[in-house]
Amino acid sequence: MLAPEVMKRQNAVxxxxxxxxxxxxxxxxxxxxxxxxxxxxxxxxxxME
Numbered sequence: 001m002l003a004p005e006v007m008k009r010q011n012a013v014x015x016x017x018x019x020x021x022x023x024x025x026x027x028x029x030x031x032x033x034x035x036x037x038x039x040x041x042x043x044x045x046x047x048m049e
Contacts, residue, residue: 010017021029
């Protein structure tokens with residue numbers, strides 16, 4: 001559950017959290033998404049300038 005102040009700030013800028021993932025599910029999603037994008041970046045040979 002988000003802290004009330006965080007929810008207030010998100011709502012003020014139009015962010016409406018959705019879904020019902022648990023913290024563990026969200027952490028898994030972030031790890032998998034990071035790995036997926038890291039592979040895409042590596043495969044495309046994208047470099048920071």
